[in-house]
Amino acid sequence: MYQYNGFDTAFLKERNLQFRDQVQRRISGALSEEEFKPLRLMNGLYLQLHAYMLRVAIPYGTLNSAQMTALASIAEKWDKGYGHFTTRQNIQFNWPKLQDVPDILDALAEVEMHAIQTSGNTIRNVTADHFAGAAADEIEDPRPYAELLRQWSTDHPEFQFMPRKFKIAVSGSAKDRAVTRAHDIGLLLKKRGAEIGFEVIIGGGLGRTPMIGKTLCDFLPKSDLLPYVEAIVSVWNLLGRRDNKYKSRIKITVHEKGLQEIQRLVLQRFSELRPQFKGQDQTFLNALKKAFATPAWIDTPTTTFHENYATYPNFKSWVDINTSPHRNNDYAIATVSLKTPGQTPGDASSAQMRVVAQLAKTYSHDELRISHAQNIVLPHVHKSHLFALYNGLYPAGLATANAGLISDIIACPGMDYCALATARSIPVAQEIALRFKALKLEHDIGPLQIKISGCINACGHHHVGHIGILGLDRAGVENYQITLGGDATETATIGERAGPGFDASTIVSAIERVVFTYLDLRLSYLETFIETFRRVGAPPFKAALYPDASEGKNAA
Amino acid sequence: MPSKSYSKVITANALLNGDVIYLNAKGGWTRQHSNAKIFHAKKDAQAALNTATAEASHVVGAYLADFSDEDAGPKPTHFREVFRTKGPGNYFHGKQAEAKNVSV
Numbered sequence: 001m002y003q004y005n006g007f008d009t010a011f012l013k014e015r016n017l018q019f020r021d022q023v024q025r026r027i028s029g030a031l032s033e034e035e036f037k038p039l040r041l042m043n044g045l046y047l048q049l050h051a052y053m054l055r056v057a058i059p060y061g062t063l064n065s066a067q068m069t070a071l072a073s074i075a076e077k078w079d080k081g082y083g084h085f086t087t088r089q090n091i092q093f094n095w096p097k098l099q100d101v102p103d104i105l106d107a108l109a110e111v112e113m114h115a116i117q118t119s120g121n122t123i124r125n126v127t128a129d130h131f132a133g134a135a136a137d138e139i140e141d142p143r144p145y146a147e148l149l150r151q152w153s154t155d156h157p158e159f160q161f162m163p164r165k166f167k168i169a170v171s172g173s174a175k176d177r178a179v180t181r182a183h184d185i186g187l188l189l190k191k192r193g194a195e196i197g198f199e200v201i202i203g204g205g206l207g208r209t210p211m212i213g214k215t216l217c218d219f220l221p222k223s224d225l226l227p228y229v230e231a232i233v234s235v236w237n238l239l240g241r242r243d244n245k246y247k248s249r250i251k252i253t254v255h256e257k258g259l260q261e262i263q264r265l266v267l268q269r270f271s272e273l274r275p276q277f278k279g280q281d282q283t284f285l286n287a288l289k290k291a292f293a294t295p296a297w298i299d300t301p302t303t304t305f306h307e308n309y310a311t312y313p314n315f316k317s318w319v320d321i322n323t324s325p326h327r328n329n330d331y332a333i334a335t336v337s338l339k340t341p342g343q344t345p346g347d348a349s350s351a352q353m354r355v356v357a358q359l360a361k362t363y364s365h366d367e368l369r370i371s372h373a374q375n376i377v378l379p380h381v382h383k384s385h386l387f388a389l390y391n392g393l394y395p396a397g398l399a400t401a402n403a404g405l406i407s408d409i410i411a412c413p414g415m416d417y418c419a420l421a422t423a424r425s426i427p428v429a430q431e432i433a434l435r436f437k438a439l440k441l442e443h444d445i446g447p448l449q450i451k452i453s454g455c456i457n458a459c460g461h462h463h464v465g466h467i468g469i470l471g472l473d474r475a476g477v478e479n480y481q482i483t484l485g486g487d488a489t490e491t492a493t494i495g496e497r498a499g500p501g502f503d504a505s506t507i508v509s510a511i512e513r514v515v516f517t518y519l520d521l522r523l524s525y526l527e528t529f530i531e532t533f534r535r536v537g538a539p540p541f542k543a544a545l546y547p548d549a550s551e552g553k554n555a556a
Numbered sequence: 557m558p559s560k561s562y563s564k565v566i567t568a569n570a571l572l573n574g575d576v577i578y579l580n581a582k583g584g585w586t587r588q589h590s591n592a593k594i595f596h597a598k599k600d601a602q603a604a605l606n607t608a609t610a611e612a613s614h615v616v617g618a619y620l621a622d623f624s625d626e627d628a629g630p631k632p633t634h635f636r637e638v639f640r641t642k643g644p645g646n647y648f649h650g651k652q653a654e655a656k657n658v659s660v
Contacts, residue, residue: 027571027572029613048574049640050574050650051650082647098571098572416645416646424639424645427645473636
């Protein structure tokens with residue numbers, strides 16, 4: 001992992017001192033809320049429905065056990081004993097008090113963390129494949145590039161007051177686990193012959209106007225990364241609409257100007273910037289690569305793993321569902337589910353954070369990841385340790401075998417917390433998970449991604465859920481629209497709206513009808529929901545959702 | 557002109573802890589919506605909102621919210637305001653767990 005140098009430490013100390021002073025001046029009345037709001041947002045502090053919310057960056061989702069333990073302590077000391085992991089690999093604390101936030105930021109700084117640029121019209125936390133550095137299918141670890149981008153973008157003077165927020169995701173595998181095509185810039189490491197470069201995708205995004213990103217450059221030499229990304233952001237910073245926040249994101253700029261014109265402008269700007277990058281960035285990148293060096297793998301037999309796998313059905317089920325192939329065949333990547341049915345998706349208590357931190361220290365070379373799917377990942381677990389890991393997770397309620405299944409639901413905080421929300425998300429996720437647990441169909445249904453957003457901003461990624469749910473306010477009543485056929489991977493697709501929405505009391509049954517339709521239509525248990533949907537299309541699912549309409553009656 | 561159909565309270569968040577607060581009949585702030593002052597005249601409500609926004613540095617984001625005038629006190633009419641009177645639904649946190657009248 002990257003470790004702060006003297007510059008980083010001093011920079012963060014200075015920023016935290018500045019914010020401490022700003023908070024004091026706000027409390028004393030020297031600063032008005034109008035003056036203070038942009039300052040607190042620059043430091044990740046929002047005012048939500050019931051309290052303040054502090055959003056802490058977890059760069060490219062990577063943590064060590066000391067950092068996870070510090071998050072647990074912060075939740076305990078200054079919050080209500082839990083944190084919420086988000087779809088942008090951040091953590092949010094829902095109940096901090098204003099006067100405590102400077103102390104929280106100091107506690108974060110002690111473990112090399114902060115909340116800078118987790119809000120505002122800046123380049124936000126750079127996200128990455130949560131299996132980075134571990135996945136068997138990886139071309140190259142994307143994290144050194146993500147760290148390079150993080151450092152370049154942090155406090156970048158040109159990019160502090162942009163038309164809108166800007167999100168970058170990086171992946172090092174052909175299999176896209178970072179939703180790169182739904183970001184302002186998606187960077188995909190790819191091979192051309194023996195050479196590795198970046199496919200640069202721009203203009204993706206969800207929200208009010210969902211769009212799948214377009215390839216701006218099919219193969220960018222890695223050494224051109226910073227000047228090329230700077231050229232893109234620089235061009236958009238001038239062109240982007242500042243008159244209408246709904247048209248300000250780069251996806252709209254690309255849509256309005258056309259990809260070719262953006263390409264022309266980016267290349268023009270790139271030709272100005274490229275000579276200014278004289279190699280210091282590459283020297284620095286090489287140092288970063290050493291920080292992300294492969295752990296010293298342990299070499300020990302995996303015999304006990306195979307014995308336990310054959311002996312304990314629950315362990316076998318967890319291994320089958322929650323572990324993924326590692327680049328070292330004696331290792332596995334373990335997904336720790338934060339989606340036990342009935343639980344709030346993405347929430348972890350302080351006690352759970354401590355348990356998983358200790359397990360990561362013991363069994364995962366001291367590394368943890370937060371996934372955009374709001375789960376925790378232990379990326380490097382030797383197979384001989386999987387059984388001990390499972391037994392360590394189980395008593396903490398962290399051994400649910402449901403990664404990628406119907407109860408592994410992404411859900412934003414919705415109107416239980418969020419001031420922007422138009423409806424609740426959490427209870428819908430809880431009820432769906434509990435319904436299918438009661439039906440005991442989850443494993444039979446197989447891979448199925450349900451994603452729920454509590455407003456059009458789509459923090460819950462509903463557009464790219466196989467089944468998406470969008471909560472809206474319809475004449476003072478919560479109403480839930482269903483989208484079908486979305487896809488967050490390398491075959492990214494925006495789901496299509498099924499029809500009129502459902503109220504809170506009928507949405508779960510509606511989802512059940514969609515799933516039962518899939519079970520009826522699939523050719524075999526090997527055909528997944530999304531495969532069936534692509535084969536048969538939306539009509540049979542719509543017929544199940546709106547039986548009255550299919551019989552020629554009105555669907556309200 | 558007071559109107560039966562116009563029925564609002566002034567609500568905001570407290571500066572220090574962000575808790576939901578309401579303007580009361582004495583011109584102070586209360587954490588209990590049942591103690592909020594109901595406005596039936598748009599002009600009065602707007603004037604009180606302007607004063608609240610301008611004068612109270614310890615409140616944030618004051619706005620007018622629809623509340624009905626009930627015997628038991630003001631009652632929120634929109635589900636968003638109902639949630640603000642209680643706290644989140646997934647944990648017993650917020651107002652529902654700390655139901656006491658504490659001055660801002």
